[in-house]
Amino acid sequence: MIELRKDDVHILDCEVRWLVRNKLENRHCSIWICTPLTEKECLEKNLFGEAEKSPRMKMDKPRKGDVLFLLNPSEDKLWGVFIAISDIGEFDLNAWKDSPFKFPHQIKVKPINEKIHITEATSKLKECGVIMSQLRSGYEVPRFFRYPPEITKKVLALFPDEAISPTQISEIEDEEEKVLTIRPKSGFDRVAGLEPVKQFIMERMVEPLLYPSLAQKYRLRLGGGLLLFGPPGTGKTLIAKATASELEAEFLEISPSIIRGFPGDAEQKLERIFTEAMKKTRIVIFLDEAEALLCAREQQTSTVMQRVVPVLLSLFSRVTENKESCVLIIAATNKPWEIDEAFLRPGRLDARIYVGPPNQSAREELIRLCLEERPHKFTDEHISQLAEELNGWTGADIESLFDKASIECYRRCPKPKFPDDEVLENDIIPLTFELVKEIAKDIKPSLTYEQIAQYKEWNKRYGTLKNIEGDYSINSTNAL
DSSP states (O other), rough: OOOOOHHHHHHEEEEHHHHHHHHHSSEEEEEEOOTTTTEEEEEEEEEEEOOOTOGGGGGOOOOTTTTEEEEETTEEEEEEEEEOSOSOOOTTTTTTHHHHHOOEEEEEEEEEEEEEEEEEHHHHHHHHTTOEEOTTTTEEEEEOBBBBBHHHHHHHSOOOOGSSSSSGGHHHHHHHOOOOOOOOOOGGGGSSHHHHHHHIIIIIHHHHHSSHHHHHHTTTOSSSEEEOOOOTSSSSSHHHHHHHHOOOOOOOOOOOOEEEEEEEHHHHHHHHHHHHHTSEEEEEEEEEEGGGGOOOGOOOOOOOHHHHHHHHHHHHHHHHHHOSEEEEEEEESOOOBOOOGGSTTSSOOOOOEEEOOHHHHHHHHHHHHHHHHOBBBOOOHHHHHHHHHTTTOOHHHHHHHHHHHHHHHHHOOOOOOEEEEEEEGOOOBBOHHHHHHHHHHHOOOOHHHHHHHHHHHHHHHOOOGGGGGGGGOOOOSSSO
C-alpha cells in the first residue's frame, strides 16, 4: 500500500477544492436577504425566503442548482456557500413567525461548507459588480435576484478555499448528475392565437395521455415526438411549456450546451437524461435550437456531433417503444432545413408544425396580455388598430415594443426617495396608444417576406398541417 505524505494530501485537497470552485463558478448565483430576526432560522432550516411583495419576484428568479448566498444587511455580513436544491415555492408556512413580514417565496438550500460569513459585505459585493439599492432604513440590498456566472466567480472569490470542503465534491457532482425538471404553470390559455397548433397538440398529444384507457382501445401511441419550426420569437418555447402544463407533466429542457466536455461526455449525458426521463410518469423533453443537436450528418464537421446524432436517433426510438411511461419529445428550431431527415421519419419527430407570426386576432390577444398589470389608457379600438398596424410582427417583437414603451413611462415617472416607498397613484404615467405607436416607428420587425416564404416552402414538403399557412400572413412592407 502506498502512503500519502501530508504534503501530497494537501496538494490533493487543493486540487479538489479548485475543481469544486470551478464547477460552482460556472453557475448562476443569487443573493438572498435576511434580518437579525430571520437569520438564525434561515441557517438552521436551510431555507431562504423573499418578501411577499418583493419587486425581485418579477425578475429572472433563482432556480434549482444555482449558487446562493445569504446577506444580512443590518450587520453587513454575507453567509456562504449554498446550493439551491429546489426551485422557488412555499415549503414552510410557519417559517419566520417572529418577523413582522411574510416570506412566502421560499427556496431550499444545502450548504457546501461550515456556513461561514464574511464582513463588510456591502462594499465587497459592489466591487464584484452587484448593483445595490438603498432602502428607507438606509441599508443596501442587491437590486437583482439572479446573477450570471461572471458575478458568481467574483462573489465566490470573497470566500477562502477552506470554505469549500474537499469531501463535498461528490455532493456537488451528485447535484450536477440530477435531471433538473420544472412544472410549468401556464397552459394554452396564455398562448395568444395559434389555434390550429393548439388544437392539433391537444387532440394528438395531450388528450391521449389524459385518457389512456380510451387511447389504448384504439392502440394509440402515447407520447412521441413533435417538431415546432418557424421564425424566432413566435412562441415555440411557450407552446412547449404550455403543453407540459396541460399534461400536468414535468418539463425538461436540453440545450446545445450539452455537447460540451470531453469526448464521450455528451453521449453519456444524453443517455442518462433519457433513462431518467423514462422513469417519470409523465414528462416533456424539450430540445431548444434543435438544429444544433439534430443536424444533418452530411453537413457535420464535428466528430462530437457525428457520435451524438446516432445516439439521439436511438434514444428517440427507445422513447417511442417505451410503454411504461408517457414521454413527449418536443423539438424547436428556426432552421428546420438543417435537421437530419432521419429524425423526421415515423416514430421520431413524426408531427411537424409550423409556428408563424400571429394573425390579427392573435396580435390583439398579445397586446392585451402585454397590457395586463400595466397602467394604460388603451381602448378596444386602440388595440384593434395597433394590431392591424403591427402586421408581420412576431410575438417577441410585440413584447419588446411594450417593454420599451414601459421603460419610457417608467423613465418619466417621478421616483420615490427610497426603493421600498409606496408609489403615489398620481405619479403613475400610463401607457397610451399614441406613445406605443410612436415608439413602434423606430423599431424594425424581425421578419421579412422572403424568410416567411422559406418556412412555408419547407412546411409544404414536411409539415403536418398543410393548411396552416392561411392563418398567417406578412406584408412585404411594415404598415407603420
